[in-house]
Amino acid sequence: MTKPLLAISGLTKAYPGVVANDDVSFEIGEAEVHALLGENGAGKSTLVKMIYGLVKPDSGSMLWQGSAFAPSDPKTARASGVAMVFQHFSLFEALNVAENVALGMENPPPMRDLARRIREVSETYGLPLDPDRTVGDLSAGERQRVEIIRCLLQDPKLLIMDEPTSVLTPQEVEILFETLNKLKAAGTSILYISHKLEEIRKLCDHATILRLGKNVGECVPAETSARDMAELMVGDTLQTPTRSAEKAGEVVLDVADLSLTPSNPFGTSLKNITFDVRAGEILGLGGVAGNGQDELLAALSGEARTPENTLKVNGQSIGKFGPNRRRELGILAAPEERLGHAAAPDMSLTENALLTGRIRENLTSNGFVKWAGATSFAENIIKAFDVRTPGPHVAARALSGGNLQKFVIGREVLQRPTVLIVNQPTWGVDAAAAAAIRQSLMDLAAEGAAIVVISQDLDELMEISDRFGALNEGRLSDIRAAAGLTIDEIGLMMGGAHGMEVAQVQDDAAQGASA
Amino acid sequence: MDLSAINPVLLIASLMVAATPLLLAGIGELVVEKSGVLNLGVEGMMIVGAICGFAISVESGSPFVGLIAAMVGGAVLSLLFAFLTQYALANQVASGLALTLFGLGLSALMGQSYVGIKPPAMAKLDIPVLSDIPVLGPILFSHDPVLYVGIAIVAATWAFLKFSRAGLILRAVGESHDAAHALGYNVILVRCLAIMFGGACAGLGGAYISLIRVPQWTEGMTAGIGWIALALVVFASWKPWRVLLGAYLFGGISVLQLNLQAAGVAIPVEYLAMSPYLITILVLVIMSADKSSAPASLGRSFHASQ
Numbered sequence: 001m002t003k004p005l006l007a008i009s010g011l012t013k014a015y016p017g018v019v020a021n022d023d024v025s026f027e028i029g030e031a032e033v034h035a036l037l038g039e040n041g042a043g044k045s046t047l048v049k050m051i052y053g054l055v056k057p058d059s060g061s062m063l064w065q066g067s068a069f070a071p072s073d074p075k076t077a078r079a080s081g082v083a084m085v086f087q088h089f090s091l092f093e094a095l096n097v098a099e100n101v102a103l104g105m106e107n108p109p110p111m112r113d114l115a116r117r118i119r120e121v122s123e124t125y126g127l128p129l130d131p132d133r134t135v136g137d138l139s140a141g142e143r144q145r146v147e148i149i150r151c152l153l154q155d156p157k158l159l160i161m162d163e164p165t166s167v168l169t170p171q172e173v174e175i176l177f178e179t180l181n182k183l184k185a186a187g188t189s190i191l192y193i194s195h196k197l198e199e200i201r202k203l204c205d206h207a208t209i210l211r212l213g214k215n216v217g218e219c220v221p222a223e224t225s226a227r228d229m230a231e232l233m234v235g236d237t238l239q240t241p242t243r244s245a246e247k248a249g250e251v252v253l254d255v256a257d258l259s260l261t262p263s264n265p266f267g268t269s270l271k272n273i274t275f276d277v278r279a280g281e282i283l284g285l286g287g288v289a290g291n292g293q294d295e296l297l298a299a300l301s302g303e304a305r306t307p308e309n310t311l312k313v314n315g316q317s318i319g320k321f322g323p324n325r326r327r328e329l330g331i332l333a334a335p336e337e338r339l340g341h342a343a344a345p346d347m348s349l350t351e352n353a354l355l356t357g358r359i360r361e362n363l364t365s366n367g368f369v370k371w372a373g374a375t376s377f378a379e380n381i382i383k384a385f386d387v388r389t390p391g392p393h394v395a396a397r398a399l400s401g402g403n404l405q406k407f408v409i410g411r412e413v414l415q416r417p418t419v420l421i422v423n424q425p426t427w428g429v430d431a432a433a434a435a436a437i438r439q440s441l442m443d444l445a446a447e448g449a450a451i452v453v454i455s456q457d458l459d460e461l462m463e464i465s466d467r468f469g470a471l472n473e474g475r476l477s478d479i480r481a482a483a484g485l486t487i488d489e490i491g492l493m494m495g496g497a498h499g500m501e502v503a504q505v506q507d508d509a510a511q512g513a514s515a
Numbered sequence: 516m517d518l519s520a521i522n523p524v525l526l527i528a529s530l531m532v533a534a535t536p537l538l539l540a541g542i543g544e545l546v547v548e549k550s551g552v553l554n555l556g557v558e559g560m561m562i563v564g565a566i567c568g569f570a571i572s573v574e575s576g577s578p579f580v581g582l583i584a585a586m587v588g589g590a591v592l593s594l595l596f597a598f599l600t601q602y603a604l605a606n607q608v609a610s611g612l613a614l615t616l617f618g619l620g621l622s623a624l625m626g627q628s629y630v631g632i633k634p635p636a637m638a639k640l641d642i643p644v645l646s647d648i649p650v651l652g653p654i655l656f657s658h659d660p661v662l663y664v665g666i667a668i669v670a671a672t673w674a675f676l677k678f679s680r681a682g683l684i685l686r687a688v689g690e691s692h693d694a695a696h697a698l699g700y701n702v703i704l705v706r707c708l709a710i711m712f713g714g715a716c717a718g719l720g721g722a723y724i725s726l727i728r729v730p731q732w733t734e735g736m737t738a739g740i741g742w743i744a745l746a747l748v749v750f751a752s753w754k755p756w757r758v759l760l761g762a763y764l765f766g767g768i769s770v771l772q773l774n775l776q777a778a779g780v781a782i783p784v785e786y787l788a789m790s791p792y793l794i795t796i797l798v799l800v801i802m803s804a805d806k807s808s809a810p811a812s813l814g815r816s817f818h819a820s821q
Contacts, residue, residue, distance in 0.1 A: 053699070054697065054699075073699050074697075074698060074699030075699050078699075086697055090694040090697045090698060091691075091694060092686075092687050092690040092691050092694055092695075093690065093691070093811065094686075094690050094808075094810075094811060095683075095686065095687065095690060099683055099687075102680070102683060103683060103684065103687050103695075103698055103700075104698050108680070
């Protein structure tokens with residue numbers, strides 16, 4: 001290997017109460033794709049923020065092409081040739097693509113030239129993008145293109161990508177990998193952060209593994225098995241969730257021809273959704289975020305009302321019922337957004353437990369709250385789901401994402417639902433906790449509940465669902481048995497390529513006939 | 516009733532004068548809100564600007580020195596708001612209300628010895644040929660300079676927000692402070708500058724009332740114009756030219772209803788007095804029905820944690 005582009009030695013960064021990075025050292029070579037692997041909370045993001053100048057290390061040093069490198073802000077980092085594609089938070093929805101790109105550049109050319117250059121770069125790398133479109137109207141994959149093009153326009157020497165594939169369909173991932181390989185061939189180094197092992201084995205030349213802020217090992221991903229890397233990441237042997245095969249029972253949840261106009265103007269309309277779920281069955285619904293997941297959850301939980309007979313549980317039409325009527329019937333839901341939707345951030349865990357558990361756990365009498373009962377219900381959740389917290393008096397906001405996720409899922413599971421709908425049950429949760437949550441969903445199904453799991457993590461859906469469907473632009477694909485589905489078939493279901501084309505041809509034919 | 520007593524040329528000329536304080540305060544608040552900060556202290560900054568401008572121009576004998584003092588006064592008061600909300604992370608709504616109450620009290624204290632005094636007059640523009648054109652002359656070319664400055668500030672603000680890089684950064688900060696921070700922009704600095712600009716504009720608007728429109732000092736003389744300015748920004752959908760339009764509409768109907776009252780129209784005075792508020796808001800509500808919306812980070816505190 002030639003001399004390293006970036007050498008990191010002994011970087012340490014501590015926040016009050018937690019050491020995010022503890023004496024981390026590694027090197028990134030020229031034109032190398034280097035993976036940074038680790039669980040959530042392993043310190044990957046803090047580490048790259050130090051390289052990008054957003055966070056100052058407490059100690060340690062970096063060498064950039066052999067000379068000392070200590071960027072005080074992102075501008076200096078960009079000037080040296082570091083560019084970063086963020087996982088969240090760096091696009092402005094109300095601005096257009098060109099304006100977003102200009103904001104990420106040091107000396108942007110006038111808007112007209114910039115628009116031309118955006119078109120050029122997007123064609124060179126096979127990332128089609130219209131500079132005049134408003135970012136708020138773009139899909140997740142298109143938004144990521146905006147970020148990538150913003151970086152590429154600055155001819156970076158090192159491109160940092162923070163979990164770039166978490167929001168992409170398998171086909172979009174392929175396009176991204178082609179782009180990255182082109183960049184590598186052109187001499188750009190890439191620091192690739194992910195916890196998806198198969199991707200890293202396919203793409204990366206070298207990997208550094210972080211656990212609890214420490215560098216716990218390096219490997220050549222192509223020569224290491226995914227399981228070995230996972231065990232290095234977790235520091236333990238992995239428990240794979242298991243379930244005993246059950247015969248599915250009667251149809252419990254029956255959704256027929258459900259269409260819904262969302263209350264949020266940027267939302268997706270649901271179009272003619274039809275499916276059923278049997279007792280003891282888990283239905284997995286995949287699809288890229290923003291294709292109707294939130295709206296479907298709202299329709300099933302009762303936040304949005306739907307016409308008579310579109311939703312039936314055990315033969316009873318529930319479309320007009322609000323969330324509390326549905327809870328009485330045992331229909332419970334856990335939405336995706338933990339803070340602000342599933343839980344009230346500034347209220348204690350006891351109060352949050354009370355908010356959805358009031359009816360089924362009988363936590364009020366004559367309009368007065370039974371605090372003792374609510375506290376013991378919260379304590380039960382904490383115990384049963386291994387929520388790491390000092391106690392039920394702690395505010396929901398104070399819990400880490402994974403712990404709060406265990407709490408909000410546990411809160412619904414412990415209420416013995418007959419139908420449970422969860423959206424992104426393990427989003428941002430580390431592998432061990434995710435396995436525990438999945439296991440609890442499977443156990444619940446084994447006891448006879450009908451479960452709908454909406455998720456963007458395909459591996460998760462394949463692992464736990466009996467049947468699988470995908471949402472695309474508010475439409476639901478055909479539902480198929482999950483066992484034996486190939487990744488290509490899933491990709492087509494998610495992209496809606498088949499169904500859409502056929503629908504289009506039929507529309508055209510219909511129009512031709514009527515004309 | 517004698518409607519012929521109303522002279523349309525004088526009406527238009529005086530509506531522009533009546534609208535200018537509102538225009539200045541509104542355009543300042545527009546920039547503040549575009550950066551994602553909601554400053555409800557406009558009324559307080561206006562009245563402090565009014566007394567600063569009045570006192571300094573009386574002491575110095577120069578209305579121009581007074582106007583500059585008014586801008587400085589408004590900006591200094593807005594710095595208090597900036598400190599509370601940007602560094603101490605206080606609630607913006609509460610801080611803004613406090614700023615208004617504080618400004619009203621402070622101005623009353625400062626103005627005690629200035630009641631009943633006449634300030635030095637501001638010379639009007641008098642361009643030999645242009646000002647003598649019938650109709651157009653009095654409407655377009657015979658005002659005080661501040662009125663033209665007000666229109667120029669609107670045009671400059673529009674161009675700044677639409678074409679300049681600094682304007683793009685300001686909008687970006689107002690849209691998503693987290694994203695702007697991640698890209699390396701100094702959110703707090705941008706917001707403090709915007710707040711100071713808003714303060715200076717509000718101060719100038721206040722001084723326009725005490726020095727030019729009603730050349731005297733009375734306690735509480737801004738009489739709610741700051742609140743109208745706040746509503747105007749929202750109903751103008753955060754667009755500079757619509758602020759101008761709304762301000763002129765409001766000014767026009769205020770002047771017209773006074774003329775109608777003088778002409779003895781058989782409508783109760785109370786209805787006439789409420790008409791400017793009603794009609795301005797109605798027109799702007801209808802216009803703001805398009806999809807343009809508030810800056811996404813409006814009113815949210817920013818703290819660069821982790």
